[in-house]
Amino acid sequence: MKFTGVVCIAFVIVLVSASAPTKEVLEEKVACNSTEHITCIPALQSGSQPSAECCGKLKEEESCLCGYIQNPLFSQYVTSANVHMVLVTCGIPYPSC
Helix, strand or coil, X not given: CHHHHHHHHHHHHHHHHHHCXXXXXXXXXXXXXXXXXXXXXHHHHHCCXXXXXXXXXXXXXXXXXXHHHHCHHHHHHHCCHHHHHHXXXXXXXXXXX
16 A cells, blocks of 8 residues: 555656646747838838837847847848837847847
């Protein structure tokens, strides 16, 4: 009877540890989609005030900014002074990649 009890306890421990969410599961994965930032183009080109929608999209994809900076297609826009201004206006720190 003692052996069966120990096996049952071990089985429960294995089940509980296997069902516990990992850090990867807890972190929400963000799909980086550069086309979502079309609303930011006027602010990026002219240095004008970014729209609320632009800031919202940038905040949603803040984890994607380093990828945009390192992408040769976007780096010429992302490293400009206007990008810094847009990020500051939206309350987003410029990433250090």
